[in-house]
Amino acid sequence: MKNLSKYAVIGLLAMLLGLTACGNSKKETVDNRQANPEMEKVHSEGEAKEVMLTAKQFDALQMEIDTPKMRNMSGYVETNGQLEVPPQNEATVTTVVGANVVSIEVIEGDKVNKGQTVAYLSHPNIIEKQTDYLDAYSNSQFLKKEYERQKTLYDAGVGSGANFQKAEGEYLVSRSKANGLEAQLQQLGINSAGVRNGTIYQRVPLKSPIEGFVEKVKVKTGQYVEPQTDLMEIVDTHHVHADLMVFEKDVYKVKEGQKVIFNVQSIPGKELTAEIYSVGKTFEQNPKAIHVHAEIENKEGQLIPGMYIQGRIQTENTQTVAIPEAAIAADGERFFVFSAEKEGEDWSFKPIEVAKSTKDGDWIAIDFLTEQQPNTKYAYDNAYYLMAEMKKGESEEHGH
Template structure:
């Protein structure tokens, strides 16, 4: 006869109880771990992402300290870069002549009074000959005038001869002065001509310092008087010339800050301050000119470049960062502080609240104030967040 063994019911209950307690403890541990992870992420403690030097360079990371930015309302305005009229110059020929040589090309930097070309023509030689003859004749008439003056004062010559000598000398002096002025316009050395030197060619000189923007002639070309031959632009005084539409005119005034970008350099922001607001409307489109002096001139800013700008309505600044520097995880936002450790970089998340948005910039407030001069990642925030979460997942296993 077989014997059947029964497990006491009390023992079965004890096994089930122990199993249930073990499961409960595991679930509780997971809850605690999740809460700790979330707490660490919000405080920025015990969480970091490490990038090697190679990863840092491959991602083209941008690191900087916090910046203050005006996040108030703004007026959108487009325009172009310009220079004041006194910083532009057109070089012309004062008389018809042939271009003997050209000394510069477009883009060259020139100093004030630097020679840009040489001209030659028989009329230029003729005026030097006329001056030399007039100068020599004037010297003779001066001697005659002084002789007649002495005779007249001594009472041995008539007043008529003295008056005639005086008139002839004054007329010759006027002619010499007139021809001398023309020679100076040609940039001809007057003293050299007086000594008998006749210059075959004359220099064209730049009236200002700047860059050659246009060369309108060729070697050997005959140019008419007052023809524009060269254009020189002094780019040191380049400024933003914006067009503000009629509906926004009352929002714009002198002293306001302008932030703008140049199409040829996407991502680079320039800052300017309005120093002049136009008082007359352009008709197409109906807008006024607003001129702003650029504060952070970087690179080659060329007049005529198209710009897109925002004129700040109020001067209230707040801490702000680019949108690419902020990562959103659920209902929370984070930025990453950055610290160099040898050749590698360490990035630690810090929770922030976000505010107004201005273009690609967003106002932020920290839950925990960072130390002064702390550096932050200005881009790739979502990549850093993904790497950190991936590290957490690997660690949990």
């Protein structure tokens, strides 16, 4: 009997110690949560679960919030190509006379206006052309006066017809020579009126034929350049467009007016749209494909001719609700997205079950299993992080 009482006392003490430890554990959990206000708050109300993030956590995770998009997830042709500009929006700066480059006024990447001076040339040949013009002009003026004198005499009947015709011919030849030399000076950008007044220009300007950006500078200061040498290349990027290649098997699907969705590496994560305005009529042989040109509708960022692009030509117009793949988290064989709502300074995320459908790149078509409000916003990324935090919160709540 005494032994039985002894065991009963020991049992009661063990139960008291267990209850005390459990109480302390719960107290520590509460204390820890109060001491760390940054911790996610996870709670369960029946079937509704919620993950709370503070503003600091939201920013640290770089959360992206948006409504689902309507996208064409099928009925398209995969294509690639590069950015180009029409021929009329590219220009080469050349010289019509052999000369030395004495000054370069621009560098690659500079914006230039039409008619802006980009370099200066100088050479004895340029000075010689000016003196030749001055001689020809002066001689033409002399012969003009002689022609007018002979014409007056001939009209009065006191001059020889032969002398009049000779004076007329010599004047017309000299005038043509002077006009030809004046045209050459105009090509060089030299003011012929200044030369007639006695000014001889030591250097001549080279001017940009179009507005745009300096793409290449191919000469150096002091370099002698032959006539028609390419000195610089200017490109006007205002009319940059998508030049795409479509393979033979897909040509019959493509036509003018279709939409193109594409991206470039200079704007990561951003999709650009374009509309086809020209479909080539001849095949390139390597690879066998045709050129398709599309006008870009939402130009932004650095779009530079020659950039590689990848895109899709929409051949059908079937739209469906889609969301980025990073917005979907799996729980067994079920899939969830997280609705997002701001509560004060914090953010509330609730799991919404969906059914996955077609995948297109980083986007997946989805169907909501329950009706959703049309303007509801969802987390576009970090879905697996939110799912893990929700699971962690459930395990903590059922720990005791």
